[in-house]
Amino acid sequence: MSRTVYVNGLYLPEEEAKVSVFDRGFLMADGVYEVTSVLGGKLIDFAGHARRLARSLAELEMKNPLTEDELLAIHRELVARNDLVDGMIYLQITRGATDRDFLFPENAEPTVVLFTQSKPGLADNPTAKVGIKVISIPDIRWGRRDIKTVQLLYPSMGKMMARKAGADDAWMVEDGEVTEGTSNNAYIVKGGKIITRHLGNEILHGITRSAVLRFAREAQMEVEERPFTVDEAKAADEAFITSASAFVMPVVQIDGVSLGAGTPGPVALRLREIYLDEMRKAAV
Incomplete structure (x- = not known):
């Protein structure tokens, strides 16, 4: 069964998820990420990950496109849509898509991607x-x-x-x-x-x-x-x-x-x- 992923405001089957070939995450590694574990269908230390995400974006002078509440809602929706019990949710935010240039673009909109990975028994790793x-x-x-x-x-x-x-x-x-x-x-x-x-x-x-x-x-x-x-x-x-x-x-x-x-x-x-x-x- 296909996973549901989140891309720029849309929940999509993973096969339909796309980002631009001009995205600076692809061209320049110009992006940040976070990983939040899920145990029993609940998020582990979400607030800490949200704070660090905001710090990483600020250090790179990158716009934060989501509030913490919006981010939490997306995480919870992905847990529900993917019936995720134990596993991880990966979040990546890049500076966005624009013509290739070493200078930061002025008007690019950030690219936001989230996806899940199911890891049954994550906490019971032998x-x-x-x-x-x-x-x-x-x-x-x-x-x-x-x-x-x-x-x-x-x-x-x-x-x-x-x-x-x-x-x-x-x-x-x-x-x-x-x-x-x-x-x-x-x-x-x-x-x-x-x-x-x-x-x-x-x-x-x-x-x-x-x-x-x-x-x-x-x-x-x-x-x-x-x-x-x-x-x-x-x-x-x-x-x-x-x-x-x-x-x-x-x-x-x-x-x-x-x-x-x-x-x-x-x-x-x-x-x-x-x-x-x-x-x-x-x-x-």
Whole structure:
């Protein structure tokens, strides 16, 4: 059965959905995106994603074509039309279609696209019980990683590097320090302390990251926001990543070095449990 997608105010069968060949998202990667998870037919941390979307658009001097209420209504309509129980809703907004030029167009209307991906049992991912393996790769992306743009070529290449190395994902490294994963924020745990890079232009300001750190502090866990090196990570007791679709996912190996007992650690597992419980309660 075809999915229903949203394109510029219309709900359409995916086969009929079209955007212009002159769209700047296609020509220039001139666009931003968000991913909101759905559990039990409800949206997880929607308000956080809406706030970050507005920030990304503002940083790129791009018009925000929708209010938060309008955006919420579209998300809910897509959940209903696609009978989505567990999965994700992807949203992309580009600067719009215009003749190709490096200068920003003055009068182009933004292109707005949303679509769903069904992931039955998303929160019960069996990988969380065994953990993932990561490799380290150089971080050669542009400097404004805090803006959630559609420029995803290097993260895609990083995931392919990991696959070829027999791993699940890659952590990117700049000036000897881990920035983040290809599509997630990175953490280590040493002596019970959670360590993750501080916010800045070097990393995406993860919505799941924000919630997880808040829950960790509420649970009286110690959190330190600072850079850490790959060697420090290899010597850690445990590690994990966070993202909108992975939630909290334990990391059990870095560059072939097993962490702790080589199994998911207690801090990561507890945070995953807390996060899913609290987010389900607050879902809309």
